[in-house]
Amino acid sequence: EPEVTQTPSHQVTQMGQEVILRCVPISNHLYFYWYRQILGQKVEFLVSFYNNEISEKSEIFDDQFSVERPDGSNFTLKIRSTKLEDSAMYFCASGGLAGGYNEQFFGPGTRLTVL
């Protein structure tokens, strides 16, 4: 069964460093999403991506964040200058249908630790 994959599973970085989190969505899906979950808190939406551009973003997704789909298979989240408060689990998700209501399929997550 197709699944969303994410790498790395765990990333440790120093404050101020740039990190890139990678995701491979399910191959025929059209919508791509990033979410984060700070330890002990609820999952929060960051950004959605459709037709090679950002479709929607939350107020969390400020100028230090960017997303890219560089090669038609990978979907990346870049954090330019990490802060301590960026420490969280980051989930990628993808959804299949054009328009309509999308069931979203989640990857296993990348745990980001900023020291």
Place this chain on the structure above:
Amino acid sequence: KNEVEQSPQNLTAQEGEFITINCSYSVGISALHWLQQHPGGGIVSLFMLSSGKKKHGRLIATINIQEKHSSLHITASHPRDSAVYICAESGGGADGLTFGKGTHLIIQP
């Protein structure tokens, strides 16, 4: 912005019991999602519904659009059902999900 509220926050039950988890939301939605998160952190989609009722194995999800309320039921609960169950809403298409805080369910043998 839609608010998604779940109850109870924590639920401990004995194996075999019938479980109900509730979800309410503040404004009209396009789709209501139920998801499961295991201790390792992975999130699995259980149901997406916009009306009526859906059933998958021992899991049943219902939604009442007029009352802005959904329930997730587990019949004949088992210790392997122990997980966090999360309700989320979306507007469809590229809309991101707005998550509730989750219900932490423990089923004791």
